[in-house]
Amino acid sequence: MKAKLKAARDAIGLTQEQLADDVGISVSQISRFESGEREPRVGEIAAIAKRLRIRPSALIEDVIVSVVGRIGAGAEVIPLEDQSDIYQVEAPVPISPGMVGFEVEGESMWPRYDKGDILICSADGMPIETLSQDAEAAVQLIDGRRFIKRVRRENGAWRLESHNARPIEDVKIVWASRVAHVIRADEVRRVERIVERAATALRKSKRTTVLKLRKS
Numbered sequence: 418m419k420a421k422l423k424a425a426r427d428a429i430g431l432t433q434e435q436l437a438d439d440v441g442i443s444v445s446q447i448s449r450f451e452s453g454e455r456e457p458r459v460g461e462i463a464a465i466a467k468r469l470r471i472r473p474s475a476l477i478e479d480v481i482v483s484v485v486g487r488i489g490a491g492a493e494v495i496p497l498e499d500q501s502d503i504y505q506v507e508a509p510v511p512i513s514p515g516m517v518g519f520e521v522e523g524e525s526m527w528p529r530y531d532k533g534d535i536l537i538c539s540a541d542g543m544p545i546e547t548l549s550q551d552a553e554a555a556v557q558l559i560d561g562r563r564f565i566k567r568v569r570r571e572n573g574a575w576r577l578e579s580h581n582a583r584p585i586e587d588v589k590i591v592w593a594s595r596v597a598h599v600i601r602a603d604e605v606r607r608v609e610r611i612v613e614r615a616a617t618a619l620r621k622s623k624r625t626t627v628l629k630l631r632k633s
Contacts, residue, residue: 421476423451425469440464459510473509480508481608484535488519488555489564490526490579505608506535510598515540518600519555519563525582526565529553533602536565538594545590548575557592565596 426436433451437444442461449455450465457465466473484504506518521534530536538555548554548568556577557563566577568590577585 421478422447422465425471425476429469431469436465436468439468456511462510474507477509477511480510480512481505482508482512482516482518482535482537484518484520485540486519486563487522488536489562490521490523490530490532490566506600507606507608508537508598508600509604512537512598516597519565521565521602525579527581529580530565530599531602533605535600535602535605536596537598537600538596542592542594545593548590548593552595554593554595556590559589559591568593 426433431439433447434444436442437447440461441464446455446457446461450457450461462473462476466476469476482505484506486503516537517540518535518537521530521532521536524532536555548570550569551567553565553567555563555565556568556575564577564585566579566585569576569578571587574587575590577588
């Protein structure tokens with residue numbers, strides 16, 4: 418961000434002191450941003466970009482996220498069948514390490530999510546027991562299907578609810594993640610397809626995981 422911030426500030430003739438005063442951030446922080454000593458938070462990026470009259474993404478160094486498959490919002494998506502569509506996209510905000518993208522398939526979660534939206538989630542997920550009632554999460558079931566749904570715990574099993582489709586009852590969740598960020602379909606910028614070798618390795622990894630789960 419450091420070079421982009423200084424260039425954008427210089428382009429409209431703002432000093433570090435003026436920018437800091439206008440956005441309510443200390444001069445020392447602006448200096449750290451421009452030196453690369455510290456990365457700004459999302460809210461700070463938004464405030465700075467607004468003052469500089471540019472899009473927040475214009476301040477961010479290219480952040481590349483791997484889209485590792487599709488996730489169902491009405492459609493049933495099985496990871497073993499969708500890995501040939503792996504690609505990479507530019508993220509418009511800083512993304513924490515360990516994040517991956519899933520492309521939404523289906524319309525049962527509209528208007529929250531549209532087909533083609535990219536959901537940024539944790540590849541490792543979160544402990545299933547920490548899922549709260551009525552939380553919205555990306556989930557994968559023991560049979561391999563993957564969904565974005567509102568989850569509810571009932572009688573020891575999970576119920577997956579949609580905004581405009583019938584719920585899916587009595588399921589076992591083996592992976593879940595909150596949605597950290599959404600890249601809307603009309604804002605998705607593909608970078609390049611990941612080499613087939615990487616896709617093949619991921620397919621094998623997923624297949625092994627599902628087989629182990631089915632045996633357990």
